[in-house]
Amino acid sequence: MKKKYAMVVDSSVCIDCKACMVSCKVQHSLPRGHWRNWIKEMRPDFSLGKYTYGHFQPGNCMHCENPTCVHACPSGATYKDEETGIVQINEDFCIGCGNCIVACPYFARYRHPVRRVPDKCDYCQDRLAMGLQPACVDTCPTKARVFGDLNDPESEAAFLLRTRDTVKITTSPEDTKPNMYYLASTEPMDWPGEVKYPAAHSTMTGLVNPLFKIAVGLSGLAVAAMLIRQIFSGSESSEQEEKKEEA
Amino acid sequence: MQERMIPRHDKGGIFIHWFNAVCWITLTLTGLGLINEHWNPLGGWYPNLMRSLFGSPEMLLTVHMYLGLFWASVMIIYVLVRFRESLAFLKEIFSIRPARDMIWMVKKNIQMTMGEKMLKKLGMTPDIPPQGFYNAGQKLFAQVTVIAALVLIVTGVTMFLSTMVLNNPTPVAWSRTIHYLFAGLALAGLLVHIYMAAISREERPAFKSMLTGTVPESYARHHHELWYQQVKDRI
Numbered sequence: 001m002k003k004k005y006a007m008v009v010d011s012s013v014c015i016d017c018k019a020c021m022v023s024c025k026v027q028h029s030l031p032r033g034h035w036r037n038w039i040k041e042m043r044p045d046f047s048l049g050k051y052t053y054g055h056f057q058p059g060n061c062m063h064c065e066n067p068t069c070v071h072a073c074p075s076g077a078t079y080k081d082e083e084t085g086i087v088q089i090n091e092d093f094c095i096g097c098g099n100c101i102v103a104c105p106y107f108a109r110y111r112h113p114v115r116r117v118p119d120k121c122d123y124c125q126d127r128l129a130m131g132l133q134p135a136c137v138d139t140c141p142t143k144a145r146v147f148g149d150l151n152d153p154e155s156e157a158a159f160l161l162r163t164r165d166t167v168k169i170t171t172s173p174e175d176t177k178p179n180m181y182y183l184a185s186t187e188p189m190d191w192p193g194e195v196k197y198p199a200a201h202s203t204m205t206g207l208v209n210p211l212f213k214i215a216v217g218l219s220g221l222a223v224a225a226m227l228i229r230q231i232f233s234g235s236e237s238s239e240q241e242e243k244k245e246e247a
Numbered sequence: 248m249q250e251r252m253i254p255r256h257d258k259g260g261i262f263i264h265w266f267n268a269v270c271w272i273t274l275t276l277t278g279l280g281l282i283n284e285h286w287n288p289l290g291g292w293y294p295n296l297m298r299s300l301f302g303s304p305e306m307l308l309t310v311h312m313y314l315g316l317f318w319a320s321v322m323i324i325y326v327l328v329r330f331r332e333s334l335a336f337l338k339e340i341f342s343i344r345p346a347r348d349m350i351w352m353v354k355k356n357i358q359m360t361m362g363e364k365m366l367k368k369l370g371m372t373p374d375i376p377p378q379g380f381y382n383a384g385q386k387l388f389a390q391v392t393v394i395a396a397l398v399l400i401v402t403g404v405t406m407f408l409s410t411m412v413l414n415n416p417t418p419v420a421w422s423r424t425i426h427y428l429f430a431g432l433a434l435a436g437l438l439v440h441i442y443m444a445a446i447s448r449e450e451r452p453a454f455k456s457m458l459t460g461t462v463p464e465s466y467a468r469h470h471h472e473l474w475y476q477q478v479k480d481r482i
Contacts, residue, residue, distance in 0.1 A: 203424050
């Protein structure tokens with residue numbers, strides 16, 4: 001059966017220890033200054049006096065159901081795996097145009113400074129293949145991150161989703177339908193950017209692609225018309241040719 | 248009676264034409280397989296077919312990239328080695344005589360697709376302006392191809408270098424868009440060009456001349472009268 005991997009996070013128990021970020025960085029030998037996951041921090045409102053509180057929010061690529069990064073890819077080098085739901089990158093097929101990086105409203109991708117292709121969370125596929133949890137999930141001391149297959153009713157992630165209220169960090173104007181759920185409530189909620197496609201991509205799909213179809217289509221139509229004429233009135237026109245030759 | 252034959256293409260020209268033809272068609276077929284299956288102009292089946300034919304998407308991309316580089320190198324070497332001939336070719340295809348070429352374009356298009364009767368119905372006389380070495384349609388196609396070739400080489404090399412040396416991806420994204428645009432314009436012209444050469448009965452002697460190098464005198468007089476007037480006494 002197809003899997004639908006997702007993460008359910010109890011951000012209220014996150015202590016901002018950054019162990020998930022460190023283990024991810026070590027696991028994937030990430031380049032200096034770049035991270036595949038993060039812990040966001042809400043700015044405390046001190047006007048609340050003794051009720052002032054803080055909140056930390058672990059996150060990473062949300063492996064969206066409507067992945068805008070995948071839509072922005074000109075070739076399909078980044079794609080959502082049908083079997084697992086993991087949004088991943090075929091680095092050998094990627095030409096490094098950077099469209100997907102701009103199209104992700106969660107800033108979950110960066111361009112690898114050496115390989116010059118995008119890099120992002122892949123739920124530690126190599127670890128999953130060995131039957132292990134993603135590094136960030138495995139390492140979390142407070143078990144804030146829960147990872148699992150939503151299509152498997154026995155999984156802890158599916159159980160939490162069934163029994164608890166959750167929120168998602170949504171985007172506009174396009175809803176990415178993220179597969180990252182936060183138990184009860186979480187803060188901050190307003191950090192994602194607007195979903196916007198790079199101009200090169202909008203021009204490609206909105207202008208060049210229709211133009212391609214029209215130009216090649218018209219040309220094909222003209223060829224078809226000439227072919228039909230040749231088949232049905234071929235002899236007639238060659239007679240005319242001969243007449244013209246004589247004249 | 249054996250008709251007098253007039254030389255039209257030399258061996259070098261014939262070689263580069265067929266080299267260009269094979270490469271260009273292969274590059275168009277592989278290139279279309281690299282376009283995202285979700286909005287591929289041919290539909291999702293085409294990129295999927297091409298990618299499985301070549302074993303993997305990255306293999307399709309590799310073949311497309313290196314064939315493109317090989318094609319570009321040979322074309323550039325050809326132009327450098329035969330600089331004078333290439334310059335003469337460019338001068339020929341870019342010397343436009345607006346009035347004569349426009350009339351040819353309109354009339355010939357109607358005549359070829361809808362017939363002589365339609366031409367008369369639209370109130371036009373059936374006489375077609377005499378043409379030079381290339382007719383107006385061939386000139387337009389040659390212009391599109393030359394410009395497209397230059398643009399495809401520049402944008403193609405940009406994309407090739409992207410993951411090796413380019414730190415700013417924006418020119419790469421635009422290269423992809425522009426590469427696709429010009430490949431499409433060339434393909435639109437190519438369909439007509441291939442029809443004329445391979446299928447059209449009228450143009451059969453022109454097709455043969457791309458193999459033998461010569462055209463019959465009557466063909467030259469009828470299809471390229473201005474050129475015929477220049478060369479008829481020299482043979």
